[in-house]
Amino acid sequence: MTKVKICGLKEKEHVKAAVEAGADAIGFVFAASKREVSIEQARELAKEVPPGVLKIGVFVNPTMQEIETAVREVPLDFVQYHGNETPEFIQSNSFPSIKALSVRSEEDIDVAKQFNTDFYLFDAPGTDYQGGSGLTFNWQLMQGHSIPQEKIILAGGLNPTNVEDAIKRVNPYMVDVSSGVEVEGRKDSELIRAFIRAVK
C-alpha cells in the first residue's frame, strides 16, 4: 500500500490527526516558509509522533551543523534536501536522506541518478518558497524512467481528490502533501484524514 507523508505541520492537533489517521511520515520544515518551525517547536511536535512513524526534517541548503543539531534535538529519522545541495554534500554524512527534485522536464527526473539517497521526492517547482507550492507537475513525465519505484516519493499539488489518480499514474512508494490539506494557509484535520483515506 502506498505510504503517506503529511508535511509542514506546525500544530499538535494536526500531528495527532495525521498519526491517528495512519500517516507513515510527518514533515517539519526548517526553511524559509510560512510553515517553518524552530527546533524547539519541532521537538514538542515530535512528542506526538509514535515509533514507526517517520519524522522528516525539510531543509533548503542547510549547513551540516544545522542538520546535525536538528537530527539530534528533535530527533529526526530522515533529512529531506529541498535546495541546491550537491551529491557530495548529501553523501558527506550518514543521515538517511531524501533528495527533492523540481520537475519541469524528463531531464529533471534523470538528475536523480546523480544522487545516492534513500528516496527521491519529485515535486513541482517552488513559487513563494522552495517547495510547498500546491502546484502539480506533468505526471506523464514520470513514465519510462529507470528510477526504482520503491525510491520514489511523489509530491506537488496533491489533495484528497487527485491523489488516487496520481498513484495510479505514477505508482510511487510514498505520496507527500502540504497545501492540499490546508484551508486558508492552515492545516485542516478533516482534510488530513480525507487525504490519508484516499491513499489507503
Ligand SMILES: O=C(O)c1ccccc1NCC(=O)[C@H](O)[C@H](O)COP(=O)(O)O
Ligand atoms: O512546504 C513548504 O513550505 C516548503 C518550503 C520550503 C521547502 C520545502 C517545503 N516543502 C516541502 C515538501 O515536502 C512539500 O510537502 C512539497 O513541496 C509538496 O507541497 P504541496 O505542493 O504544497 O503539497
